[in-house]
Amino acid sequence: MLEQLPEGLVTPALVVDADVLDRNIARMAEAARAGGFALRPHAKSHKCAEIAGRQLRAGARGLSVATLSEAEAFAATGVDDLFIAYPLWPDESRARRLRRLADVVALRVGVDSVEAARRLGDAVRGSDRAVEVLVEVDCGTARTGVPAADAGRVARAASDAGLSVLGAFTFPGHGYGHDPEARERAARDEERALFEAAEALRELGLEPRVLSGGSTPTTGRWRPGPVDELRPGVYVFNDAQQLAMGCCGVDDLALAAASTVISVPAPDRFVLDAGSKVLGADRSAWVTGHGYLPQYPEATITALWEHHAVVHLPEGVPAPRLGSVLAVVPNHVCQPVNLADELVIARQGVELDRWRVAARGANT
Amino acid sequence: MLEQLPEGLVTPALVVDADVLDRNIARMAEAARAGGFALRPHAKSHKCAEIAGRQLRAGARGLSVATLSEAEAFAATGVDDLFIAYPLWPDESRARRLRRLADVVALRVGVDSVEAARRLGDAVRGSDRAVEVLVEVDCGTARTGVPAADAGRVARAASDAGLSVLGAFTFPGHGYGHDPEARERAARDEERALFEAAEALRELGLEPRVLSGGSTPTTGRWRPGPVDELRPGVYVFNDAQQLAMGCCGVDDLALAAASTVISVPAPDRFVLDAGSKVLGADRSAWVTGHGYLPQYPEATITALWEHHAVVHLPEGVPAPRLGSVLAVVPNHVCQPVNLADELVIARQGVELDRWRVAARGANT
Structure with missing residues (x-):
């Protein structure tokens, strides 16, 4: 219904069809529920308190964000469960901010190096609520994340630094593309990487409680198995x-x-x-x-x-x-x-x- | 000197080297002066009152902007001579805004159609200061602008609508690219288009007072001749x-x-x-x-x-x-x-x- 635009708009302006938005949110919530997955939508795609509220009311467990300042912005609007799905480098000022944030929300943070895990441990030591970490593993995107087999090394450093290791996460960015088979392969890569990461954690005696994956293109390609939390973002609006x-x-x-x-x-x-x-x-x-x-x-x-x-x-x-x-x-x-x-x-x-x-x- | 970044910055952050900025501004001002061109830098590249002030103090005649709201933003910071180098469509709300703006700054606006010229005339009729128009001609970018030979048609419509026709402008966007010869050709295309546009205006008895062209890549390729005003933008910072x-x-x-x-x-x-x-x-x-x-x-x-x-x-x-x-x-x-x-x-x-x-x- 995007052809029907309100009259008299000062252009250019971004217009959202409320009905389509609601339908997209409901459909993804239902798909996650039906598959037995927890849904933690990525809020980078909308950056908007009203949409976050709709996702949470539809059953999302919390939100994923890409940056500390996104987490701060959503915390300020009352969201109380946030996952920074990104390997932050906790320098001095970020360490302070992380600590402040951890006092007011349930906070999960990504790590993909021993050094960052140690710094994160130092940063949040003594905060009121435990900061939980997920180790980022690379399932083929070649961006951030360690190879799944290395997840144990980072997890051990995090655990040694006093952090609670919740599990692992990955991003199937190589599933973007014209080829549906590439998307299918990316979904399988995702499963395999998280499965291996889980094994690596178990070898350390750390039972993974969250294995997080998912993007809008791999929607519907998830199978029950190692992935148990999904982080799609774009689906609220979709795009060309x-x-x-x-x-x-x-x-x-x-x-x-x-x-x-x-x-x-x-x-x-x-x-x-x-x-x-x-x-x-x-x-x-x-x-x-x-x-x-x-x-x-x-x-x-x-x-x-x-x-x-x-x-x-x-x-x-x-x-x-x-x-x-x-x-x-x-x-x-x-x-x-x-x-x-x-x-x-x-x-x-x-x-x-x-x-x-x-x-x-x-x-x- | 961009390697020397201030310590303790919260990243990512955009950092500007003040010395290089000042040198870039001075160098372009001098190049324009030496060539006998008026300089009206495009402020879309910096959007910043402090940089606009430096450009004007270095001798720029006024600023070019791309949108009405950019013009409003710079007018609010005290810039009093603005050229909206864009063929605005003066709908009802833009007509009101243009009129308000024309009351406080010397305003020039681009047109590339008879219809927009008529609407613009209606929009600013009776405002305290005359809005001046420049006809946009296409020198090869294939974006907006009429063929130079058609400049007279648009100029006549503007003149009939009570607007003061100042001249013509063009943008050599096809000069962007790896090939220096393409940039040379673009500079020549620019001259030719403005020369033809000037002829078309003279045939109507409208002596062009401004023929405006120029972009950062064609810097140094301008020859005295039809182009008498330049609108480079990126040169303040440069980029990769x-x-x-x-x-x-x-x-x-x-x-x-x-x-x-x-x-x-x-x-x-x-x-x-x-x-x-x-x-x-x-x-x-x-x-x-x-x-x-x-x-x-x-x-x-x-x-x-x-x-x-x-x-x-x-x-x-x-x-x-x-x-x-x-x-x-x-x-x-x-x-x-x-x-x-x-x-x-x-x-x-x-x-x-x-x-x-x-x-x-x-x-x-």
């Missing part, structure tokens, strides 16, 4: 990447940038006022163009400048009129949300509310 | 793209993200905490990797996630220690500035000040 991967349908797209046709320089080309400073510049090789236009599904955004989206139309499709307001679904929704101060919440073309992007720019 | 194009040297890089080594998962790979939510995701085919590391010039940022920069080192180069703070020069500086709330201003590793990114998120 998820659509291109076949991970959602057009009716599951909950967020678009309302943007104005500011120029029609040629019969087959028009220009919108939503550029990369609104949509973000993420572009995977397997996605066509820089976004998806629900009203012009056959059009291609061939170039994205900071304040221009250049759209090409196939022959025979008439260009929109100057001044028309169109919806543009971004390639990857996490960027535009982090570029906006607020989200316009709408239902069937009527504006219901505006929600603040409370954790916008929370990068530290 | 400008470096790759040979448009600046390493010593001319004024901005970097200070970021912490959070993971060293392999001897030839480490991970920094500045990702695409800090550096932006712009990546041209002709730039190697996702940013430039002054301390590791032979390293490549092979993958950029939202909060991870994955760096690969050539054989034999030892990885930095966990917790080290390194400088990362972004590929395209306009994105990271728009993602940050403030810039840390430093000289030889000492923090001098923090400047607010006053026009961050000013997209409307």
Whole structure:
């Protein structure tokens, strides 16, 4: 229903379809429940207290976040169970902040090195509530995380530093792509890595209580087994990447940038006022163009400048009129949300509310 | 001098070398003066009142901006001569805002259609100061702008709508790229387009008073002739793209993200905490990797996630220690500035000040 935009919006503006949002949240909650998984959605995709509340009311156990400042922002809105799914480096100022945060929320933190585990232990020693750690293992993304077989080394350092080792986590980032078999393989890699990590922990006498994985593209590919907690993020809104991967349908797209046709320089080309400073510049090789236009599904955004989206139309499709307001679904929704101060919440073309992007720019 | 970062920074943070910034501003001001060009720097690259002030004190005639809200933000800081180098669509709310703005600053606005010219005339009729317009012509970027030969049609509509037609402007976006000859051709295309536009205006009896072009990559390629005003933006900071194009040297890089080594998962790979939510995701085919590391010039940022920069080192180069703070020069500086709330201003590793990114998120 993203074609129905509220009238009189000052463009560009990010508009969220409230019905689609609610449906996406309910569907993922149900899928997790049905599979026997705990759900800890990644809040980096929305950064918004109102959406976090909806996820928690639908049964999420807590939230995942990427940074300490995201955790602080959500703690300030009353969320009391947070997992920083990232191998933080606890320097002096972060150590202080972690300690303050651990006093007010149930806090889990990722670690992927012996040195960080030791520092984390020093940082939170003596805080009122125990900080729990999950060892990050790499299941094939080649980003952060130790090989699963090395999980024991990091877990032992954490345990020796007085931290409670809860289990392990991984991110199947190599499941992003056009190939459904790659996603299937990523889901299996995830299971295997967490299985191995669990074994490594058990060898130390540490029974893992949480093995956390999952991303929106691997939704529905999880099997009961080693993974018992999921951290998908993008599913609340979906985006043009998820659509291109076949991970959602057009009716599951909950967020678009309302943007104005500011120029029609040629019969087959028009220009919108939503550029990369609104949509973000993420572009995977397997996605066509820089976004998806629900009203012009056959059009291609061939170039994205900071304040221009250049759209090409196939022959025979008439260009929109100057001044028309169109919806543009971004390639990857996490960027535009982090570029906006607020989200316009709408239902069937009527504006219901505006929600603040409370954790916008929370990068530290 | 970006290697010398202030100690104790909470990372990631954008750090600006005050000396390099001042030198870049002075050098461009001198180049414009020497060539007989008026300089109207594009403020989208810094969005910062303190930097605008330095540009104006160095002799800039006024500022260029991309959006009405950028113009409003700079007007609020006291800048009184602004060119919105963009073909705004003056809908009802923009018409009101334009009129308010025109009452307090000398305002120039871009137009590239008869319809927008008419609306703009309606919008500002009766305001205290005349709004002046420049017709946007396309010199090869294939973005907005009419063909130069059509400039007269738009100019006539603007003139008929009661607007003062000042001249024409263009953007040589097709000059971005690895090939110096392409930049040379773009500079020539720019001259030709503005020459033709000027002729088209003269045929209507409208003597053009401003012909505006220029971007950082075409710096130094301008010849006296039709172009008489320049609008470069990126030159204040430069970035990894400008470096790759040979448009600046390493010593001319004024901005970097200070970021912490959070993971060293392999001897030839480490991970920094500045990702695409800090550096932006712009990546041209002709730039190697996702940013430039002054301390590791032979390293490549092979993958950029939202909060991870994955760096690969050539054989034999030892990885930095966990917790080290390194400088990362972004590929395209306009994105990271728009993602940050403030810039840390430093000289030889000492923090001098923090400047607010006053026009961050000013997209409307």
